[in-house]
Amino acid sequence: MSSPLPNRAERYAKGKSLRKVTPRGAHGKLVGPMDRDANAILAAQNKTRLPALIPLRAELMASNPFAYLRGAAAVMAHDLQWQPMVGAKVQACGDCHLMNFGAFATPEDNILFDINDFDETLPGVDFTVDLKRLAASIVVAAADLGLAAAKRRALAATAVRAYRKRMDSLSYLTPLEIWHSRIDLESETRKFRNAALRRKIEVLIARARGRGLDRDDNFPRLAESGAPVVHDKAPRIFHFPADSDAARGFDPKAALAAYRDMLAPAVRNLLDRYALRDFVFKAVGVGSVGTYCYVGLYMTSDDEPIFLQMKEAVHSVLEVLDDRLAYKGNQGERVVEGQRMMQAASDIFLGWTRNKKSGRQYYVRILKNRRLGAMSEIAEETGIAEYARLCGRTLARAHARSGDPAMMSGYMGDSDAFDEAIGDFAVAYAKQTEIDHQAWASIQKSAGGAKK
Template identity: 40%
Template sequence: MTSNHPDNSQIRHRTPEERAERGKAARSSVPRSSHVEFAPTVKRPDPVDIIDAQSATRVPELVPIRYGRMTESPFRFYRGAAAIMAGDLADTPVSGIRAQLCGDAHLLNFRLLASPERRMMFDINDFDETLPGPWEWDVKRLSASFVIAGRANDFSDKERAGIVRATVRSYREWMRRFAKMGNLAVWYAQFDEAWVREHFGAELSARGRDRWSQAVTKARSRDSLQAFGKLTHIVDGQVRIAAVPPLITPLQDLLQGVERDALEKEIHRLIERYGRTIQSDRRSLLEQYRVADMARKVVGVGSVGTRCWIVLLLGRDDQDPLLMQAKEADQSVLAPFAGASTYGTQGERVVSGQRLMQATSDIFLGWERVEGIDGRRRDFYVRQLRDWKGIAEPEAMVPAGMRTFGELCGATLARAHARSGDRIAIAAYLGGGDSFDRALVTFAERYADQNEKDHQALVDAVRTGRVTAQAA
């Protein structure tokens, strides 16, 4: 069993000098240059088997949508293949220093979002797979994602190498900065809109600044009111979530009679009881809303088929909406290799990891276990559906833009790891040279090659009828 706090046993009561020595000593057994290593073992499982095993516990009629999305491109496949990469990473060198991991740190899981104080932040957003583990795993998944995205854009080998080196260098240099800071200073570090302009303004061309401003403006518009206008309509004088099958299916269209009533009761209970896991002042705010409607929603790529509900709540009147998302939380894909979570439920694992890694989190973020959805006990975490969320568009990036975005992601990941892991030991291990940076360029290219083979394996499985895919 792992500790809920990734590396505190190694940090507690050690001097900065002792912690730095620990990091430097790790270089002897695990040289930084050794991180180039990746080669599939002869015992490597069939990637389609891994994906299919995950699908066995998901909503059967939604699984073909997952396969359809993953076959679209190597990058979309990669987004859904965290379980495959977790097994591959378990066979790669690690320094022995742990941190709280995102577990799925590809580039699209870094985005704009709102702080409770209504400031625009840049941070990690997806924590379905979060768990304590080797810090290198997150950095490697991030690096490979940039190679895969760069290949999709027909970037040259040199351009992709420059992007990965910049991303990893940013992680390394920011970790070294955090290593020199006090604990509270690290904890209070936030990457808001002003910080991004201050630290990356020189790298942004005039066109880049325009795109950044447009992205911020667009993100600010993506809130509950915007979602309310897009996702609801009036039926018999009542506000209802509109059907967009198969992606959004209102409860009344999904089930009828006793089954519908039972599931509606469970979701009502979920929203009511999960409030115990948020701060008391925020719980008081939540209690001022009433549940008005609910619908099943298809989300993401890798998450397709997990049980996800959007719940419409109304406050002062029918024009005062709060749209919540309750998403099923299963065991992290890292657990077989990094150790099981010690939290009581998988929902608490997700929420606790998110609160630990993010600078600021959604005020309504919480969790609950439900006893009777689809005939078994299931864990959920709950958050606002939209709250100033802005996502990157890698297909529209030029090499210089993707490089700057990589630097921003690298800095953000370093801050997240520095909050939980031994930042002094990690910084000492990485050092001031670029040995680790260069090693990950090679690793990322090798893994992108493997990802293309795995993607083709799924495409072939669909072609031969081994699995069924559906476009949606």
């Protein structure tokens, strides 16, 4: 028989002992070489992207510091490698900013709030990595809203405090109870002190249950002619010629056949009730613009549609933290397994494939348009505090599925020392983001002037 596992008290004590190696206050400073060339780090990512979309990525990131932060996960990962680490490891999201959380309807008609982007996910990463990116994104977003410096820092600390307290409560649950825990948006909304935000989300939930959510501009639509094809909306959604770079990136027949073969028999049977009718390129997000991403329109014999998205998966930016973190398998599989590890209710169509000719690797998921609204819909001076707190609690639940909540709770403790330190880091990194954004925007402005 194997030796008994350490109990909660022992794991909590181990976490507390980690403070001797990495004091909680050590997280308050931004350390490392900040004279790195952030623009060069971002430019390096363009080498494998669709050339026609690189200007769109540059334009989006130049618009404001928060958009820049969203697109600069590689830059922040580079900077995080120099920051203090605790030694408590989890499956990390890798790109944990405010906009990468959302609300989803489960098949049981429950509305859950969860992380919704796993392109950079990686196992074996220190839990502070995600937390620092989340906190920094809160400060940057709050600055874009015009909130005072003290308020921005307080918002970041609020999210970390919510994470710490939620992690502590999770540490008393069994591993199975943690696995089945979820963030029910309806229940969470009742706790909101902001009445306007509470009403807004209650309306959203009611519309989601009634299938009444409006589709955003980046969601595929069928052509108005009634033909079973997707309506083009360049530069975000478009058909492409057979001899184009986009066509060479993905072979629908071979790559989707390989995807089908890796599905569980029950899901394969479900997919077989649909047939592929159209196939388009889709530019997604901010940081992902230019990576190869496609949407397949599948329809039943009665013309009932679903959309499947095939998004390119490259190596996680977090691999820069430690050479030992390098993922050696299919990068699409990395994304899928990370999502299954962190998300409370994952998509049954999740899978991965590879395009043999181009060598590009992809993950596949169903494309839904039932997410919580954009920041502009919820980020009021009081509403952003509620949202930041919700994101902190959600991240704690996701981390507790793969990490040791007792050890992490032991390290963070009962005081606000850890919260305040991460708040200080977030403020410092937000200032660095403003500097990096200015340098990026200046380059794009110069390039635009040269073209004229």
